[in-house]
Amino acid sequence: MCASSRKLFWLIVALLAALASVVGLNAALNPAQKHMSGQACPSCHLPGNEVNKENAHLLVAPQEKLCAEACHTNSVQISHPSGIHPALAVPSAYPLDWKGDMTCSTCHNVHGNTPGLMRGSARGRNLCLSCHDRGFFDKMADQGMSMISSGHMSSATAKIDLSGLDVDPFTVQCMGCHGDYTDKLGTTIDSKQVLRHADKSVSHPIGQRYSASFMKGRYRPESSVNQKLFLPDGRLSCVSCHQGYTKEHGKLRMSNRGSALCFECHDI
Ligand code: HEC
Ligand code: HEC
Ligand code: HEC
Ligand code: HEC
Ligand code: HEC
Ligand code: HEC
Known part of the structure; x- marks a missing residue:
């Protein structure tokens, strides 16, 4: 290869690489299925296949049933309130449903295709502050830190390795915050699975x-234990x-x- 054709060769290689990366990027950006x-x-939707933006609110059941009971049971066991009439002013970017309730679709774009299906661009604390004032979180023992990353304490997410427990x-x-192996709030669970409060x-x-x-x-039969207490997956x-996800961080359930x-x- 002479010098100029070698240059051309590398130019073509570079162009192909660039093209491939653009194609790759496009594949990544390609709107995933909504x-x-x-689904049927x-x-x-009561209007069935004739559903459109105007009649989409005619649902056969509240979203707490359609979304939460049908598929997302893990996400809503300990959660932000949903299916409630808000006492505070909710900005129009977060629409209430036809009965004026705050519900799943207030925060979520239910037919969206972005990660988390969130409405708007605010995330984390900024999302929370779209509706709540700063003082709401300042009053909490943990300043709201245990909640601000999501609307839910998900039973599907276990991010920290509790070394075999x-x-x-x-x-x-x-334990991500309270465990002594992280930032030492001092609660421990020993190898026999006994919890010791700080x-x-x-x-x-x-x-x-x-x-x-x-x-x-x-022990009392599980069915007669106060419904306020919670045994996730039947366990202590x-x-x-x-309580989790509450304005009174760590409050006892009763x-x-x-x-x-x-x-x-x-x-x-
Ligand atoms: C599991 C329940 C569920 C299914 C299945 C479902 N939807 Fe929806 N859809 C919703 C909810 C909840 C909303 C939000 C309603 C509201 O805003 O009051 C919605 C809203 C909509 C809207 C309004 C605009 C928007 O995106 O929010 C359209 C249009 C729509 N759906 C079309 C469809 C079509 C077409 C299908 C079938 C391919 C479908 N939906 C299947 C639950 C569902
Ligand atoms: C106050 C706003 C808010 C409300 C109301 C809300 N969510 Fe969420 N939800 C969030 C946020 C924030 C996330 C985290 C999104 C992310 O990862 O970026 C989330 C995440 C999720 C996820 C992802 C997995 C998980 O468990 O974290 C599911 C599923 C979900 N929500 C379902 C629901 C359902 C069903 C309802 C109604 C019963 C609902 N959400 C009501 C804010 C809300
Ligand atoms: C779209 C508006 C909206 C957004 C966004 C929102 N909230 Fe709320 N939140 C409400 C409403 C409405 C209530 C019910 C109380 C009321 O009406 O004053 C509530 C109640 C709560 C409660 C009280 C639960 C209890 O009974 O103890 C907590 C805690 C809370 N929100 C935390 C958060 C956190 C954390 C975020 C961000 C991830 C967030 N909220 C985002 C509207 C919102
Ligand atoms: C069998 C019931 C029970 C279980 C399970 C339990 N706690 Fe407690 N916890 C209590 C009681 C009771 C108190 C005292 C509260 C009071 O007097 O108001 C308490 C107090 C606390 C306190 C405040 C005192 C301190 O030690 O700093 C923290 C933090 C706490 N618990 C965290 C946890 C964590 C984290 C877990 C799970 C690893 C847990 N608790 C599991 C019943 C329980
Ligand atoms: C949600 C149900 C529940 C609550 C609430 C509860 N316990 Fe327990 N407790 C149990 C179970 C179940 C065991 C046995 C676990 C095992 O098999 O090792 C246990 C075991 C114990 C033990 C270990 C000794 C033994 O005999 O196994 C002590 C001590 C104890 N509980 C004290 C308490 C005290 C004090 C409280 C109130 C602050 C309390 N428990 C609240 C369910 C509960
Ligand atoms: C993001 C970190 C974080 C997470 C996650 C977290 N906490 Fe806390 N918690 C704190 C901090 C910080 C305090 C204040 C500690 C202090 O004052 O010593 C606290 C305080 C508490 C207290 C004492 C409250 C009081 O008023 O004295 C209890 C009880 C408690 N947490 C229970 C829990 C339980 C149960 C969970 C899981 C559902 C949990 N925490 C998750 C950070 C966290």
């Missing part, structure tokens, strides 16, 4: 299946006793006056 585009429209994903999320509040087994303990005796968890919380499960 969420639920393959009449299963949610067998606990539910909610506990993993709490301030010496009750020490307690964690991660165990309630049904297995029940079989051993001295931080969120069995504590009063423990006279050990009332304990007696919901323990049948001495």
Whole structure:
């Protein structure tokens, strides 16, 4: 190859590489299929296949049922309120439904195709501050940090490795901040799966299946345990006793006056 044809060769190689990367980029940017585009429209929309922007609000059930019960049960066990009439002013970029309720589609573009299907461009704390004022979060023990990245504490996300402990994903999320191996708020779970609170509040087994303990005796039947308590996937968890996603961070799920919380499960 002479010098000029070699130059041409490399120019072509460079052009092909550039072209390939543009094609690759386009594939990445290519609008992915819209969420639920393959599903039967009449299963949610009363107008069925005639559904359009004007009549789309005619749904066969509230979204808390259509979206949450049908597919996204994991996402809504511990969540931002949904299906409620807002007391605060909600900006029009976050539309309420026909009955004036804040619902899934207030925050989500349900037929969108962007990650998280979020409306608008605000994310994280900025999203929260579209509706809430700063003071709302300042008052919380954790300044809202446990909630601002999502509208949900998802039972499907377990980001932190609890080095072999067998606990539910909610506990993993709490321990992400409270565990002594992170930023030392000082709660520990030992290798026998016993939780020790930092301030010496009750020490307690964690991660165990309630049904297995029940079989051993001295526990109330799961069905008679106060519905306010929560056993994710049937197991003892931080969120069995504590609320998650609340303005009162870490609040007990019910009063423990006279050990009332304990007696919901323990049948001495
Ligand atoms: C699992 C339930 C579900 C299914 C299935 C579904 N939709 Fe929707 N759709 C919704 C919800 C919820 C909204 C938001 C309604 C509102 O804003 O009040 C919506 C809104 C819409 C809107 C209004 C504009 C927008 O994007 O928000 C259109 C148009 C629409 N749907 C078309 C369709 C079509 C066409 C199908 C079938 C391919 C379909 N939908 C299937 C739940 C569903
Ligand atoms: C206050 C706003 C808000 C409301 C109301 C809301 N969400 Fe979300 N949701 C979010 C945010 C924020 C995320 C995180 C999105 C991201 O990853 O960027 C999210 C994420 C999700 C995800 C992704 C996976 C996960 O579990 O985190 C699902 C599924 C979901 N929402 C379903 C729902 C359903 C169903 C409803 C109605 C019952 C609902 N959302 C109501 C804000 C909201
Ligand atoms: C579109 C408006 C909107 C957005 C965005 C929004 N919220 Fe809310 N939030 C509400 C409404 C409405 C309520 C119900 C209380 C009320 O009406 O004052 C509420 C209630 C709450 C509560 C109280 C739950 C309880 O009962 O203890 C918390 C906590 C909360 N929001 C956190 C967040 C966080 C964190 C974000 C960001 C991820 C967020 N919100 C984003 C509108 C919004
Ligand atoms: C983003 C980090 C973070 C996450 C995640 C988190 N917390 Fe906290 N939590 C904090 C901080 C910070 C404090 C304040 C600590 C202090 O004052 O010593 C706190 C305080 C608390 C308190 C004491 C509240 C009070 O008023 O004294 C409880 C109880 C609590 N958290 C429970 C939980 C539970 C249960 C979970 C999981 C559902 C959880 N936390 C998840 C950061 C977090
Ligand atoms: C069996 C019920 C139960 C379980 C399970 C539980 N807690 Fe607690 N927790 C309590 C009680 C009771 C208190 C004392 C609260 C009070 O007196 O108001 C408390 C207090 C706390 C406090 C404040 C005191 C301190 O130690 O700093 C934090 C933080 C806390 N819990 C975090 C957690 C975390 C994280 C988990 C999961 C690893 C968890 N708790 C699991 C019942 C429980
Ligand atoms: C959500 C149900 C539930 C609540 C609420 C609860 N416990 Fe438990 N507790 C259990 C179960 C189930 C076990 C047995 C776990 C196992 O099999 O190791 C247990 C075990 C214990 C143990 C270990 C000793 C033993 O006999 O296994 C102690 C101590 C204890 N609980 C004290 C308490 C106290 C004090 C409270 C109130 C602050 C409380 N528990 C609240 C369900 C609960």
